[in-house]
Amino acid sequence: MPPPRGPDARAVLGYPAVNPGPHKEERPVPHEPQPQPPDELDAEAVRTWSSLALAALGRAREDIDAINVYPVADADTGTNLYLTAESADRALTAAFEDEAPATAGDSLARAVRAYAYGALVGARGNSGTILAQLLRGVADVLGDEPAGREPGRLLAEALTRAAQEAYGAVAHPVEGTMLTVAAAAARAGEAAEHAAVTAADVARAAYDAARAALAETPGQLAALGRAGVVDAGGCGLVAVLGALWQALSGQEPAAEPVRGRAVPVPQSSEPCAQEELDGPAYEVIYLLEASEAAVGELRARLDGLGDSLVVVGGDGLWNVHVHVDDPGAAVEAGVVAGRPYRIRITHFGDERRRGRGERAQRAVVAVVPGEGLAVLCGEAGATSVLAPPGEVPAVAELVDAIRRAHAREVVLLPGGAELRAAAAAAAEQARADGVRVAVIPTRSAVQGLAALAVHDPDGSFDEDVVAMTAAAGATRYAELAVAERQSFTSAGICQAGDVLGLIDGDVAVIGAGLTETAEAVLERMLGSGGELVTLVLGPEVPDALAERLEAYVQHGHLAVDTVTYRGGRYSAPLLIGVE
Known part of the structure; x- marks a missing residue:
């Protein structure tokens, strides 16, 4: 058997096989919006709403980005809302891709739950995370599919629950934001519901109230008033509610839905207060598998680390969003609470100082x-x-x-x-x-x-x-890992539990322990010269190993410097670079 090379060598370590050939990502076929009866609240209505909301956010994305000044003037609120809606629509479409329309219409619960789940796992930014929680609130009500309930009353209750859960997800709610717009929509929906109207009527009342509330946001939030714009997240929520009304009524919202429409306006040289410019430099987002009790402790810990804290989800799966100066501490807090994954760390401090929207x-x-x-x-x-x-x-x-x-x-x-x-x-x-x-x-x-x-x-x-x-x-690179099974390698036969030293992708050293294998790998790599050794330690590797390897390098190669980093969870036991 020829020795494994390149990506195939990783199979010895128990990693899944990876096809390095042309990559084409499969996507579900987009759903075509269908006309709905005015009081029909079923899976088809949800799918139509999703398609229309995604299209509306796509049209408004650049305009919403242009007025994004709060909580961070990083000009991406429209993009974040669109990406969140795209993830939600993809999950919803996938949930019904194998069903005929006649059978798909019976499963309102599955539709709203898939829609909310897709938004949760794909939420982007502060606004996208809040939108995900709003959709979860809708799903918490409509997901029960209560028999005999009037659709108008159900929708009104869903909008109320959505606003309540969104407020509860934000550590420090601020008025003049999309939370305010959501609350106004919920109140209007409740008022319309008491008149025993259709679901379309409730959606229209919520949409109109959201438009009015959005127009008032510059007077509620100083940053918006200084910039002369409405709240960007609220503008996106108005688009989503307009799509809901269109899905239930068949009527298209007006092209100019609100005063203070999302268009760039002339800015002063300092559009935001100094404290906003000096805010946290990083946005940290991750999905988290954890209990509700652990998430409660996580909220308190993250609240002390930064601001713009939003934690949404439930039933063991959460989406965590926070702005901090120490992203490592934010991730570590997630590790303490449960299992974080899909970690995204974005540095926006420099962007903020370049000017809003640039x-x-x-x-x-x-x-x-x-x-x-x-x-x-x-x-x-x-x-x-x-x-x-x-x-x-x-x-x-x-x-x-x-x-x-x-x-x-x-x-x-x-x-x-x-x-x-x-x-x-x-x-x-x-x-x-x-x-x-x-x-x-x-x-x-x-x-x-x-x-x-x-x-x-x-x-x-x-x-x-x-x-x-x-x-x-x-930079030559090496990786140390533990063999999962017996196998032939380019360095000979390894047994399960052996420590393998891979240099430039090929197994070069087979050893019994991490230290001696690492030293053998370093000796081979430094044999052809080098000025700097980089060590990246895995989560279970003690600092003592790094100290011993640094001493080993210094003893045999006086002119070579060594730097050490922690790779964190999921990292290999040891990564080595030689420059």
């Missing part, structure tokens, strides 16, 4: 295998995507990361040969949106760190890409 010229997106590395890249100003060993992020997730980077030019570091096809597909999609993207063929996280270390955001794009590519290419 894109950064250039940004870096890095795919990393461990939570600690995600934090490290975030602290270096990069947008990170967490992909544990053996997992390939979806193209949509990479495209989302490129959008979150909010730059005209993006350098993408895939961090593994098996991820390059997905990275190339994401880059192609982003280029269609007008973003200039370069994919640097990094094959390890340590090559990504080397590239990030020489990144020059002020230089020319081509020169920056060349320098980062050269730094990555000049």
Whole structure:
């Protein structure tokens, strides 16, 4: 049997097989909106609502981005709402893709639950997270499918529950935001419900009240008043409620739904207060599997770390959103509470200082295998995507990361040969949106760190890409891991439990312990020279190992420096880079 090479060698470690060939992400066929009877509240109505809401947010996305000044003037609220709605629509479509329309119409509960779940797992930003909780509130009422209840009364109750749950999800609710708009819609829905009207009438009353409430937001929130705009999140919610009314009535909302429509306005040199400019530098978002009691403790801990805290979800699955200066502490709080995953860390401090609504010229997106590395890249100003060993992020997730980077030019570091096809597909999609993207063929996280270390955001794009590519290419990489089973390798036969040292993707050393294997790997790598050794320790590896390896390098190679980082959960036991 020939020795395994490249990605196949990872099978010895028990990682799932990965096909490094052309990557094409399969998506459910979009649902075509269907005309609805005025008092029909069923799965087809929900699917039509979802399709219309996604289309409405797509049309308004750039306008909403342009007026985004609160809580952070990072010009992405419209994009975040659209991506959240897109995730919700994708989950809803997938839930019914194998059913004929005649049978699909009977399952209102399944439709609203799928819709809310898709929004929860795909929520982006502060506004998208709140929208996810609003949809969960709707699902909590409509998901019971109570027999004999009038649709108008049900919808009114659902809108009320949605507003209540959204307020409860935000640590410190602020009036003049989309919460205010949601509360106004709920009150109007309740008033209409008492008149025993149809579901379409309740939706119309909620929509009209939301429009009116949105127009009043500049007088309720100082940041909006100074900028002369309505609340961006509330503007998106009005679009969603307008789609709900259209789905139930068949009537299209007016093209000019509110006063203070989302258009750019002339800005003063300091549109926001100094305390807003000096706010936390990072946005941290992750999904979390945890108990409700643990989430209660998590809220208190995160509330002490930063602001804009929103925790939504339930039944063991939560979406956590917070703005902090210490992203590592925010992630660690999630580890204490349960199992965080899909961790996204975005640095927006520099964007905020460039001015509201202005894109950064250039940004870096890095795919990393461990939570600690995600934090490290975030602290270096990069947008990170967490992909544990053996997992390939979806193209949509990479495209989302490129959008979150909010730059005209993006350098993408895939961090593994098996991820390059997905990275190339994401880059192609982003280029269609007008973003200039370069994919640097990094094959390890340590090559990504080397590239990030020489990144020059002020230089020319081509020169920056060349320098980062050269730094990555000049970095040899190794990984230490434990064999899951007996297998043939390029270094001989290994047994389950053996420590394997992979150099540049191939098994080069088989050892009994982590320390001696690491020393053997370092000796081989430094035999051809080097100036800097980078050690990335896995979650269970003691600091003593790093100290011993640093001493080992210093003893045999006096001119070589060593730096050590923590890879965090999901990272391999040890990653080594030699430059």
